[in-house]
Amino acid sequence: KAGVTQTPRYLIKTRGQQVTLSCSPISGHRSVSWYQQTPGQGLQFLFEYFSETQRNKGNFPGRFSGRQFSNSRSEMNVSTLELGDSALYLCASSLEVTSTGELFFGEGSRLTVL
Amino acid sequence: GESVGLHLPTLSVQEGDNSIINCAYSNSASDYFIWYKQESGKGPQFIIDIRSNMDKRQGQRVTVLLNKTVKHLSLQIAATQPGDSAVYFCAENMMGDMRFGAGTRLTVKP
Numbered sequence: 001k002a003g004v005t006q007t008p009r010y011l012i013k014t015r016g017q018q019v020t021l022s023c024s025p026i027s028g029h030r031s032v033s034w035y036q037q038t039p040g041q042g043l044q045f046l047f048e049y050f051s052e053t054q055r056n057k058g059n060f061p062g063r064f065s066g067r068q069f070s071n072s073r074s075e076m077n078v079s080t081l082e083l084g085d086s087a088l089y090l091c092a093s094s095l096e097v098t099s100t101g102e103l104f105f106g107e108g109s110r111l112t113v114l
Numbered sequence: 115g116e117s118v119g120l121h122l123p124t125l126s127v128q129e130g131d132n133s134i135i136n137c138a139y140s141n142s143a144s145d146y147f148i149w150y151k152q153e154s155g156k157g158p159q160f161i162i163d164i165r166s167n168m169d170k171r172q173g174q175r176v177t178v179l180l181n182k183t184v185k186h187l188s189l190q191i192a193a194t195q196p197g198d199s200a201v202y203f204c205a206e207n208m209m210g211d212m213r214f215g216a217g218t219r220l221t222v223k224p
Contacts, residue, residue, distance in 0.1 A: 004157075056210040090157050092157075101150075105150075107155070
């Protein structure tokens with residue numbers, strides 16, 4: 001069974017641009033959650049999607065948004081990029097909502113904002 | 115101002131010894147706790163979980179202990195191996211709000 005796949009793995013953007021990251025969950029998993037990992041703040045929860053609906057949202061500005069498609073694939077978007085958005089963005093999938101079971105993480109998309 | 119990175123606690127153990135990694139969580143209402151292992155360049159990997167109605171759970175070579183009175187979680191790794199070298203995170207989950215600890219870097223000396 002294929003694991004969680006995130007694309008792109010690495011990307012470089014400049015301030016003010018926007019970026020879209022993609023996540024394909026494990027087949028059969030309906031929940032996808034996104035996290036930001038930085039040396040300064042550690043791992044922080046961004047949002048969780050289940051059956052195309054956002055279930056939970058972390059404490060991030062509205063520049064960070066996401067969506068989930070009917071095949072459970074998810075995308076997150078960051079608009080008007082700032083230097084501080086440089087981070088590893090991790091996606092995780094689970095069979096049901098995150099409060100009920102194991103999360104399977106992808107290897108992340110490393111974003112550098114110049 | 116200059117940003118300061120998280121100071122990761124570190125634990126260095128000899129191969130074959132037991133390791134104990136500790137974590138303090140913040141929300142007394144959290145009902146689900148998980149330990150993750152993250153190797154360099156990879157995403158976190160699930161190790162073991164425990165629900166708040168339990169105080170101990172054992173897996174293969176790993177044991178998680180939960181002390182709700184002092185909001186403390188620990189991960190015990192038996193017979194630590196070089197492949198166990200990684201950063202270990204605890205996470206607490208309350209109604210889908212997942213919060214991670216800063217992590218502990220475990221180094222296993224051969």
